Amino acid sequence: MISLGIETSCDDTSVGIVKEGTKVLACVTQSSEKFHKKFGGIVPEIAHRKHLEFIDKVLIKALEEAKLSLKQIDLICVTSEPGLVGSLLIGINFAKALSFSLKKPLILVNHLYAHLYPVFFRKIKPTFPFIGLVASGGHTNLFLVENFDKIYNIGKTRDDAVGEAFDKVAKILGLGFPGGPLIDKFSKNVKKTPFKFPYAKLEDSLDFSFSGIKTAVFYKIKELKNLTTQVKRLIAAGFQKSVIENLVYKCKLALKRYNIKTLVVGGGVAANSLLRKELNLLKKDNIKVHLAPLKYCTDNGANTAGLGYKIFSLKCLAY
Ligand code: KG4
Numbered sequence: 001m002i003s004l005g006i007e008t009s010c011d012d013t014s015v016g017i018v019k020e021g022t023k024v025l026a027c028v029t030q031s032s033e034k035f036h037k038k039f040g041g042i043v044p045e046i047a048h049r050k051h052l053e054f055i056d057k058v059l060i061k062a063l064e065e066a067k068l069s070l071k072q073i074d075l076i077c078v079t080s081e082p083g084l085v086g087s088l089l090i091g092i093n094f095a096k097a098l099s100f101s102l103k104k105p106l107i108l109v110n111h112l113y114a115h116l117y118p119v120f121f122r123k124i125k126p127t128f129p130f131i132g133l134v135a136s137g138g139h140t141n142l143f144l145v146e147n148f149d150k151i152y153n154i155g156k157t158r159d160d161a162v163g164e165a166f167d168k169v170a171k172i173l174g175l176g177f178p179g180g181p182l183i184d185k186f187s188k189n190v191k192k193t194p195f196k197f198p199y200a201k202l203e204d205s206l207d208f209s210f211s212g213i214k215t216a217v218f219y220k221i222k223e224l225k226n227l228t229t230q231v232k233r234l235i236a237a238g239f240q241k242s243v244i245e246n247l248v249y250k251c252k253l254a255l256k257r258y259n260i261k262t263l264v265v266g267g268g269v270a271a272n273s274l275l276r277k278e279l280n281l282l283k284k285d286n287i288k289v290h291l292a293p294l295k296y297c298t299d300n301g302a303n304t305a306g307l308g309y310k311i312f313s314l315k316c317l318a319y
């Protein structure tokens with residue numbers, strides 16, 4: 001079965017084509033990122049209009065890449081929530097029109113769950129149950145995952161998302177947008193930093209909080225005034241270290257609390273090199289760590305197509 005996934009929850013217009021939920025035949029993404037740059041964050045109205053402009057071209061490119069025609073698609077999948085309402089509407093209506101005209105089933109896919117899916121594109125796949133961490137620009141959530149249709153939220157951010165914190169700190173440091181990859185690259189060769197920004201542990205809760213650390217960086221920069229590039233680099237490294245420690249700490253807590261030995265991580269921030277390094281160290285404690293392949297960490301239609309196929313298969317089994 002060939003599934004087609006449409007993703008328009010934020011600023012990426014993406015179409016993925018996947019065979020049997022595991023083989024990605026095509027994944028084409030056009031971002032409207034450059035149109036938001038001067039605002040230092042995503043402007044929903046711009047994102048929404050760009051999806052409308054890009055979506056049919058992205059679909060045609062994806063079909064070309066997969067060497068398929070629309071008639072060969074068996075299932076249409078689309079991100080239905082959460083996301084920017086105007087942006088979601090473009091994808092959902094486009095998918096509905098495709099499903100109606102091709103007479104193919106339509107599956108609605110939760111965007112956060114889809115961020116956990118790309119590990120299933122790898123040869124070695126995780127087994128259920130697992131703890132899933134979704135760390136993205138809009139969300140930071142921990143999930144207990146028992147199956148593709150049995151996913152329970154066990155922790156979330158109480159304020160900013162972790163990617164949002166990266167983006168805001170990069171803006172304060174004058175690095176640009178989106179901030180995550182810029183901070184990652186900027187602080188790459190820093191071995192030690194005198195700048196320490198403690199994170200909120202929130203006692204034994206599996207929730208996160210990132211707004212305090214962003215404010216701490218802001219006041220530190222205000223206090224130091226004329227910053228050299230090297231000092232900025234050390235501050236960025238101190239911020240990144242603390243945020244990553246926070247994510248790893250909560251993952252460990254969740255694994256222990258639910259007595260689970262498998263961890264799956266996805267979302268844009270899962271591309272962070274320090275996070276990947278630190279999480280891989282958990283393997284020493286017999287934890288099976290499955291990180292999303294780099295190219296499927298950020299928003300894309302392949303994740304949507306893959307998870308949509310699994311949901312459809314489970315629905316078919318239920319009848
Ligand atoms: O998953 P995603 O594409 O969009 C949402 O669903 O929100 O994630 C985008 C976020 C942005 O905040 C971006 O700064 C962050 O992922 N990001 C990173 C890295 N690459 C992308 N954050 C830290 N390190 C990275 N290497």
Ligand code: ZN
Binds near residue numbers: 267298
């Ligand atoms: Zn996302």
